[in-house]
Amino acid sequence: MHFRKPLLTALVASLCASGAAVAQSNDPATLAKIRDAAMASDWPYQRLEDMTDLVGPRLSGSPGAAAAVEQVAEAMRKLGAKVTLQPVKVPHWVRGEEKAQLVEYTGRPKNVTQNVVLTALGGSSATPAAGLTAQVIVVRSFEELKERAADVKGRIVLFDVAFDQGMADRGLAGPAYGRGSAFRTRGPAMAAELGAAAALVRSVGGADYRVVHTGVTRLDENRRIPAAAVTAEDAMLIARLSKRGPVTMKLVLTPKTLPDADSFNVIADLPGTDKADEVVIVSGHLDSWDLATGANDDATGVTASMGVLETLKKLNLQPRRTIRMVAWMNEENGGKGGATYHQANRATLEKQFAAIESDNGAAGRTFGVLAGIRPQYEKLFAPLQAALLPIGAGVLQRRDVIGAGDLHALEADGVPSFLPLVDSSKYFDYHHTPADTFDKVQPQDLKSHTAVLATLAWYLANLDQPIGRAPEQFR
């Protein structure tokens, strides 16, 4: 197998291949140097500020997404990386007007209506411009929806399921989000199937500041309905009023789905030496939702990944394998970037040695690495863990369940995948809200996040041993 070269041979080969470049090695001193250089650099934080302040929101197909492609490509060219723009055709959904009022309910005083704060879900269709008015039916589970199927036709279904912040506080933010977001992704389609006029979900997130959390919903192309997320407060209000009697809502949502747009994955290579044809991906996604500047979702992932190349360039370190920074397009509402890359490389996936993606933000401490590898390879990472321990990031945890956003197709086809482990207890307070902004990222958190990605990417790119393929159950 092409991975099984003894260390010495590798070193000699690399020295020959790289000319004046420094020898590649996973020795502790080199790992420490990379880690410390990343910890000392403001460069990713400056790129984060550029991306969020100058470009702002970056929903697929928007001027912001196009500007972000240019901005990242330009920054990577400046570093001397080999930049490729990989064309990706993306959905182009545009938010419109969005407002709602409770116009009738038991106990409503004369002339009084209650405003409901909501935001359309990506993929929502539009109401008539003048709005639609219908009774709201509140359900708390898919089972309850099915039980009340006969009541759904012509009504507005509200899935009133609270995000489990307690789980998030106990370190289970991901599973809590998985449970909550199921109602957002699948609920509206189920309501549509039963003839609902529109569907609402309670915002999926832990904050209690009347904050809307948008996100994608998966509607059947032939059965699209208006769909929106109401704030937790508004969901609770509607649920309380529903206990008093029927509640009628007037709903106005005017989003548009335009023809698919041309966009790009930004790919920037730091070419390897003797194994240059093998690739270690380090990545984040460049698109964001439109309500905010997408600082933690996922400008941090992109700018920390960019920082990996900046760190190695600054240290004049050249890896054996090619380290490839990818800024994926369209993670949020289509996943076309990851799918396009997979499609383009599917004939030679054995050359995709490993892939890293950061998509859990850096709004908390990064404490290690989540590895989509088989058990027998875990021990290979002890030197990496030792190198990351001094910055509190020495944890290596194996992952048995597939699910790394843009890497999904690669993982399913066997590419080992790695995610940084981040304290995400606060992540879903801001995720997909208007509040996912630059100020939520502490410079120190982004530094250690970058240090983990840089040390990990380098380590993978210079490993002598094979790390096998993704766990069997990823297929």
Add this chain to the structure above:
Amino acid sequence: MHFRKPLLTALVASLCASGAAVAQSNDPATLAKIRDAAMASDWPYQRLEDMTDLVGPRLSGSPGAAAAVEQVAEAMRKLGAKVTLQPVKVPHWVRGEEKAQLVEYTGRPKNVTQNVVLTALGGSSATPAAGLTAQVIVVRSFEELKERAADVKGRIVLFDVAFDQGMADRGLAGPAYGRGSAFRTRGPAMAAELGAAAALVRSVGGADYRVVHTGVTRLDENRRIPAAAVTAEDAMLIARLSKRGPVTMKLVLTPKTLPDADSFNVIADLPGTDKADEVVIVSGHLDSWDLATGANDDATGVTASMGVLETLKKLNLQPRRTIRMVAWMNEENGGKGGATYHQANRATLEKQFAAIESDNGAAGRTFGVLAGIRPQYEKLFAPLQAALLPIGAGVLQRRDVIGAGDLHALEADGVPSFLPLVDSSKYFDYHHTPADTFDKVQPQDLKSHTAVLATLAWYLANLDQPIGRAPEQFR
């Protein structure tokens, strides 16, 4: 003086006056009974739900404010209280469209603009319907505004002063709010005087969820300009972009100031016995801002005050002095309710024995009483403190600085005033935002809040000794 009756005479007089009613007394058993009855009652919380869920926002002049007057009056009539609607003429300001974009700044990519989240301040005038476009000038103090006076003409002034949450966390929420809100109340008028096209303030509050905090601004009638609060995040964005170069904003605000409207203070009396002509006010303000249902500002104050009468009625206790529940109108943008009451009673202010107002919400523990009395009367309250100690509310703190919202004119004319002491460290997260909603109030907090008001009101209404007039420095 009419206060100086010995205890025995008072008891005899009260027994004679009250017929079948229970003897009035400040003995420990009676105080404990009142405290415990309030702690056991859900009634105020149910009124809070009615007020926030059924009526909702209650800005002066709105249908909600009118409905709230009816709702409170009806609930108090049901209790058997003597209800009076005191006419109050109130300002009638109505929010319109509000949006803003940064349309030019250094480093702006082609076709990109940044949305700014803001909300008009009460009293703001309107921009042209199509908006106004001007350069933003960022200042951090009144001094800086004066220094840069020559740059202000035709520009949009942004006061970028952060709320000091650290002070709030240390128990100094009020002073922190005082510092921050000075820019909101006075800043726009100062900017207008220098010829500004519009004025923006950074939202005054501690939350970091891109939340707007509205509030009143005091503009010269002849020099009104559009004025709005931007979120903390947007203020920081504009400040950062301003460091790169000039920032131009397009601003649309279309509020309207309509002719003054007819409204009311709701007054509900529990008549006293031998001193029925003397009054102890217990109150909150009925109006709220329009963005939320004003749960903590100030439905808690009103419903806890209502709960005082409910508690005493339930216990069949009749006070010596009349206990008067007042739901003030127009605290938020005019103070006309308090002023009207003061005007109506100014000839006989010595009969206003004491006045309580709750206007710091109940989004935290109530731990005692803030008393606007002179030092020599402090010791009179030891029995009250002893009665409140078991519910963690035994603190009595004297207040030397005037400032109890609707009581201001009464205080200035010598009426001793009392405020509940509440942990307000979170209060300004929600204050004047869309998130000041029912769910922010814990039932237990409202119970202990009501218990403090009820025990205090009763204690004041049955005191044998005089408590003097408000501190000299209140005048």
